[in-house]
Amino acid sequence: MEIDLNADLGEGCDSDEALLDLVSSANIACGWHAGGANAMRECVRWAVQKGVSIGAHPSFNDPENFGRKEMDVPPGDIYAGVLYQLGALSAIALAEGGRIAHVKPHGALYNQAAREARIADAIACAVHDFDPSVAIFALANSGLVTAAREAGLVAIEEVFADRGYRADGSLVPRKEPGALLDDEDAVLERTLTMVREQRVQAVDGQWVQINAQTLCLHGDGPHALAFARRIRRALEDAGIGVHAAAGLRA
Numbered sequence: 001m002e003i004d005l006n007a008d009l010g011e012g013c014d015s016d017e018a019l020l021d022l023v024s025s026a027n028i029a030c031g032w033h034a035g036g037a038n039a040m041r042e043c044v045r046w047a048v049q050k051g052v053s054i055g056a057h058p059s060f061n062d063p064e065n066f067g068r069k070e071m072d073v074p075p076g077d078i079y080a081g082v083l084y085q086l087g088a089l090s091a092i093a094l095a096e097g098g099r100i101a102h103v104k105p106h107g108a109l110y111n112q113a114a115r116e117a118r119i120a121d122a123i124a125c126a127v128h129d130f131d132p133s134v135a136i137f138a139l140a141n142s143g144l145v146t147a148a149r150e151a152g153l154v155a156i157e158e159v160f161a162d163r164g165y166r167a168d169g170s171l172v173p174r175k176e177p178g179a180l181l182d183d184e185d186a187v188l189e190r191t192l193t194m195v196r197e198q199r200v201q202a203v204d205g206q207w208v209q210i211n212a213q214t215l216c217l218h219g220d221g222p223h224a225l226a227f228a229r230r231i232r233r234a235l236e237d238a239g240i241g242v243h244a245a246a247g248l249r250a
Helices: 037-050 077-094 109-114 116-129 143-151 183-196 222-235
Strands: 002-009 027-028 053-057 100-103 135-139 155-160 199-200 207-209 215-217
Touching: 002 053, 002 222, 027 037, 027 100, 027 116, 037 077, 077 100, 077 116, 077 183, 109 116, 109 135, 109 143, 116 135, 116 143, 135 143, 143 155, 155 222, 183 199, 183 215, 183 222
Parallel strands: 002 027, 002 215, 027 053, 053 100, 100 135, 135 155, 155 215
Antiparallel strands: 199 207
């Protein structure tokens, strides 16, 4: 049994390089919600050195809200914006001897794509037109998974051990109770359940079946790096290997 571990990087945290020793895939901010050219270059260089799969982390052009404010953006603008961000990161990756292997939308773009077909289709179309060999990381069971596969792309289904789930498989919005889980022991137990049993308990107590192919590690917060190390160690102690998701390996 194995799982891909991913982390969102290039967002201004000090733990990026250390997290790259723990994860198998990196989602690198492309400047529209956080980061910039120098941060992208650093993260790409470290990822290449450590053999970590490189992914783009595009968002709405909304640095004021860290890309977390939902927006009504025409599909054509989403398509162009995703291509724009992929182009920027791809140029840096090529210069550093790497390549983009996957795309994981950020924040509100990610959550809206999970439920709005027009947004999911725009993202999938942009990724396909950029490079049809590039995979999309999407919330497990979501509309973005469907859109990616209908576009002929590989969809890697993502789960979150420290986020609350609703019974329909969507994430509890960050402003609502139960959105973020901070009991480390409970999150560790939940992580193993998600990977081994392919299910997660929603906030109302129901069990939701999920296809856990990649697990997101959040690298922000004062204790995030230490907790990420605990998760990696717990997986290994349980005999669960950590490798880039199928289709992303060199």
